[in-house]
Amino acid sequence: MQPVLSTKKNIILMVVAIVIVFGGIAGIKAPSTIVLITGGAAIIFLSLLWGIKWEDIERDILRSIGHMMIPILILLAVGMMIGVWMLSGTIPFLVYYGLILLKPSIFLFVACLVCAIMTLMNGNSWATIGTVGVALMGVSMGLEIPLYYTAAAVVVGAIFGDKVSPLSDSTILASSITDVELMDHVKHLLYTTVPGLVISLILYLIIGFQFNNETVDSENISAILNSLNDNFNLNPLVMLPPLAVLILISRRAPALPVYGVGIFLGAVIGAFFQDRSIMEVAEALSDGYSYDTGLDIVNQIVQQGGLSSMLSTVAILIAAAIFGAPLQTSGLIDIMLNKIKQFAKTGRSMMASCLTLHTGFFTIIGSYYVTYAVFGPVLKNLYDDYGLHRKNLSRTFEDTGTALAPLVPWSVTGAFIANTLQVPNGEFILYAPMIYLGIVFAVIYIMTGFGIAKSDQQIPRNTSKQIS
Template identity: 40%
Template sequence: MEKSGKNISLGLALIPFLVMIVAMTFVIIVFEGSPHIPILLGAVVAAFIAWTSGYSWGELEKFIYQGITKVLPAVVILIMVGLIISAWIGGGIVTTMIYYGLEIISPSYFLAAILIICAIVTLMMGSSWSTIGTVGVAGMGIGISMGIPPAMIAGAIVSGAFFGDKMSPLSDTTILASGIAGAKLSEHIKHMLYTTVPAFIIALIVYFIIGMKFADNSINRESIDAVMNGLQDNFLISPWLLLIPLAVLLLVFKKVPALPALTTGIILGFLADIFFQGGSIGEAVNALQGGYSIDSGNETVDSLLNQGGLESMMYTVSLAMVAMIFGGIMESTGMLTVIVEQVLKIARTGRSLCATTVVSSFLTNVITAEQYISIIIPGRMYANAYEDKNLHPKNLSRALEDGGTITSALVPWSTDAVFVFTTLGVSAWAYAPYAVLNYCVPVISIIFSLVGFSVIYTNKRKKEGVNEQEENVQ
C-alpha cells in the first residue's frame, strides 16, 4: 500500500513533539505522574496532523502496528528479565552475591568495582538489560547496605552496562548500527574505542573519587552486619549458587543467544529455590508471576528482595508500546525525517556531519523514546551524505551509537530509562548525573568530530587529494 499523504512541513512536524514535551513536563514534574499519557497525547496530535495531511486511518493504523512490531524483541527480553530476577532472588543467587559482596567489596571502591563488573558481564552477554536485571539488582543491594545513595549506584551500573552493550559484538544495537551504516562489525567496534575508552576511564576516576567519602570508617558496620544476618536467617548462602550466573555467562561466551541463556538461568534459579532454599513449587511459580515476596523483619532486606516477576515488567512493556505508537507515526509519515533533514543543513563539512549525527541520534531518542529508532532514522537519513563527503561508514556507525545507544538511558521517558526505574527503583532524573559514561561519550564524540580526530575518510578521498582544510575553505 502506497502512502497517500503529502509531505508535512517542519512547523507541523514539530507540533506533536512540542505537545508531548509540554505535557510531559506537567505530568511528570508537576503532578509526579508517568510518561504514558503525554506520549499518547503526542501520538494523537501526530495522527491528527497526518490525517489532515492526507493519510488515511488505515495507513495510520499500519504505521502504529509497524512501530509496535519493532519493540517486540525488547518486550520479550523484559519478560525474561522479570522472571530471572524473581527466580534468582528466590533461589538465593542474588542474596549470595549480595552477601559475599558485602564481605569482599569495600565501600570506598564499590562504585568503580560495579562499573567494571557490569561492563565485563555485558560485554559477554551483549544485553544491558540482562546485566541490570541480574548483577545490577545485586549491586543495588550491596551498595545500599553500605550506605551509598541509590542514585550513585544506579549511575555506575548504567554506565557499566551500556559500555558493554555498546562494545559487545553480541549486542543488537552494535550489530544494527554497523549494518545500517554499511560498516564491518569489527571495524565499527574498533572505531568506537576512540570515544568509549576515554569516557570509561573518566567514569572510573570519578567513581574512585566519589567512593572516597564512603570509606569503611564512615559506614555503620552494624547496619551491614544486620543485613548479612538477615540474609543468612532467611536463605541458604553458598558459593555453589554462584555457579548458576557463571553457567549463564558461559553459555553467552559460547555464543548461545540471550533468550536461551536467560531461560537456562530462570530454570536453574527455579530449581535452586525448591532444592536449595526449600521453597514449594507453588510459591516459586507465584514468584515468577507476581515477584518474590519476603517479610524478614529487616526493612533493608525486604526492600532489596521484594521485587521481580513478570507483572513488575508490565509498566515498562506498556510504555514501550505507547512510545512506539508515537514513534511509528512520526517515522512512517515522514515527520521525523523532516526534522532530521533540517538539522542536516547545518552540517557543511565532514567534521560537522559527524557531530550533527551524534546530536540527531540523541534528539531522536528524546522524540521517540526508543534507541533503535535513534539508530535507524539518522542512519538512513545521513548515509548518502557520508558517502558524498567520502566519509568511511564506520564514522556513521560510531556516531549513531555515541548519540543513540549510549544516551537512551538518560531520557527519563525512554524504554531504557523506565526499565532501569522498574528494575533498580531509581528514576533517570536521579541517576543521570551519576551515569558518567553515558554523557561523556557523546561529548567526547562531538569534540573529536569537530577537531577532526579519528574522522576517517575513504581511499577515494585520499586519491583525490582533498583534505579537511580545503573543504572548510570552500
C-alpha cells in the same frame, strides 16, 4: 521521496510533540507511557485531519513495534530471571559475600568494573543491571553508601559493556542498520567510550576516599548477614544459574534461550535448595520474590523482580512506537534530511547536524529501536556523499542513543533503570559522566577531525563535500 505533509504542517506536528512530552513529563509529571500515547494520539489526529491515510500510519506503527519484539521478550525474561534468582538464593548469595568481601573505599570502582565485564560477556545491560546491579544495590545499603552513587557506577559499567560488546542487540542494530562491519563499529566506539569510562572510574575512586575512614555499622551488617543466612540456603551451588548463563553466552548462544536456561535452573534450585513449591516458583516468576525476611532493609533488597515488574517498561516501548511512527509517516524525517543537505556544506557540519538531529529525536521518542530503524537507512547514504565512513554514523547513533538513554527518564532504558534500581534518573546521572561525555568527545572529534574515518570508497559520490 517527497514529504506527505507540508513543511509548515510538519513543524506544527513537531511542536505539538515537544510540548506534550516535555509539558506532560516535566510540567505535570504525568506517567511517561500516558504522555507518549497522548502525544501519539494528537499527532495521529492531526495527520488524519490533514489527509494522511490511517493504513499508512498503522503500517509504520506495526513496523516500529516489530523492531521492538525481541527487546520486549528480553525485558520479560530479565524480569522473570530477577524474581527466580531471588527465590533461588542466587542474588542473596552475591549480596551476602559482597558485604563480607568489598570495602567501602573501592566499592564503586569495583562495582563499575564488574558490571562492565558482565555486560561485555552477556551483551545485555538490562540483564546486568537487573541481576548483578540489584545485588550491588543491596551491598550498597549494607555498606551505607548512598544509592545514587552505586546506581551511577552500575549504569556506567553496564552501558560501557553494552556499547562495546559484539553480543549487544543495540550494537548489532546500530552496525547492521548502517551496513558497517560489527567489529569495525565496536573499535570505532572506543574513541568516545573509553575516555568517559576512565573519567568515571577516577571519579569513583575519588568518591570512595570519603568512605575510607568511615566505620561501617557492624551491627547493621551483622543483622543483614544473619537475615540472609536465616532466609536462604547460601550453598555455592546457587551460583549455577549465572555460571551457566556466562558459559553459554561465551559460546555465543542466542540471548533468549540462554535466559531461558537461567530461569529454568533458578526455578530448579529454588525448589530443591530453598524448599519452594512449584506454586511459589510460579509466583516469583510472575510477581517477584515477596516473602517477609523479618528485616526491612533485607526486604528492600530481595523483594523484587517478576514478569509484572517489566510490564510498565514494555508499555513504554509500545507507546514510543505509537508516538514516533506517525512522525515518520507524515514526512517529517524527509524534511529534516533535506534541510541537512541544503545547509551542510562540509562533512563536519553534516555530522554535527546528524548528531543534533538524532539526539533531539531520541530525547523526544525515548527508544533507540525506533530512531535507529528510522534514521539508519536514510542517513547512511548521506555519509557516502560526503566521503565519510558509515561507522562515524553508527558511532553517533550509540553516543546519542544507547549511552544517552539512562539520562532520559521516559526512555525505555531510563525507565527500566529507575524502576529496577529504585533510584530516579536525575539523582544518579550527575555521577555517571560516561553517559554524556560520549557526546562531548564526539563533538570535539567532529570539530578537530580526530577519530573521524574517511570512506573506504576511493571516489566519494560528491567530491565537493569533503570533511576538510
